Amino acid sequence: MERDKSHHWTFFSNYGHILLALAQDPEARLRDLAERVGITERAVHRLLSEMEAAGVISRHREGRRNSYSIKQTVKLRHPIEDHRTVGDLIDLIDLESSPRRRGGKSAARAN
16 A cells, blocks of 8 residues: 655554454454554554453454454543543444445454
8 A cells, every 4th residue: 555655643553543454354364454554564463462452352263364353342541532432433433434345344343
């Protein structure tokens, strides 16, 4: 994915980008997530492991691949947003209207 080099920051962290990418494709490979977010596969693995340890996602082994479920009811972590949930964040971005979402796989969402 070609990115405009003039953009040096975004409103979401890599954790948020990975979470939103998984909401769009819960069967995404590390390689796919890394390319989509713009970080290394190793960094994606570390961030996924941290989100799993925090109870935000669950990893399910399906043959040789992983699939992920997002726990929608987990509260966001910072005091400014801890009155909202992971599900609220995903809903805010409105993934259903995203061009990448149309015709794609349905997201695995767990409560």
